[in-house]
Amino acid sequence: FGIACWAPLVPFAKTRLGVDDGVLGLLLLSLGIGSVVAMLLTGIISARHGSRPIIIVGGFGLALVLPLLAVASSPATLALALFAFGAALGSIDVAMNIHAVEVERAAGRPLMSGFHALFSIGGFAGSALMTALLSLQFGTLACTLICSVLMLIAMIVTWPRLLRSVQVQEGPLFVLPHGSVLLLALLGAITFLVEGAMLDWGALLVIGAGLVTEAQGGAGYIVFSIAMTAGRLGGDA
8 A cells, every 4th residue: 555655656756856767767766775675684684583573663664754755855855765665665575475474374275365465455545545635636745644644544453463473483594595486586576577667657657648647647556456456366266
């Protein structure tokens, strides 16, 4: 939900800063860098302390940083905000998947694809709500504050329900990947490349093609999220 709220805001950020596509691309890279750095650290921290505290910090972090993306007034401040947003996203992305493995293992049946379907449903909900608010002429800051409040409520409800006992690993903190792990990493990189392109550039594409107005730029990511949800809902079966 939180990351999808950013997708419709990309054209507004570009207009607010008055930058071209080249500069915007460098700014958007900050989100990816923050995510990768956080992902590497999250794996190490989760191995020692479990995934629950990281999910809590990452979830609240996403909610608190989101409004900053709507008010950043210079390339430098937007880059820092996107780095923080990406770090929160990367940390919760790894931690919630580790947590999901524990839940699936305890349930004794396939659940992972359904969990990822809920991620896609969140993507649909976030982009749809943000697009609707922008279409109603709400300001970008007001839109992000409304969405952040909903995210904070969701985290407060979720916090006490997360598993407290997770399997803490006592092995090495970092192991070089090899074999099938490298293949999965390559496939994951390709998938994230496509998803990232849709997230960061989809709104600019449909607006630039004259298909929708600036306020309705999130429509592209909405359709993308619906397609992802349909695929993932059938994954467990």
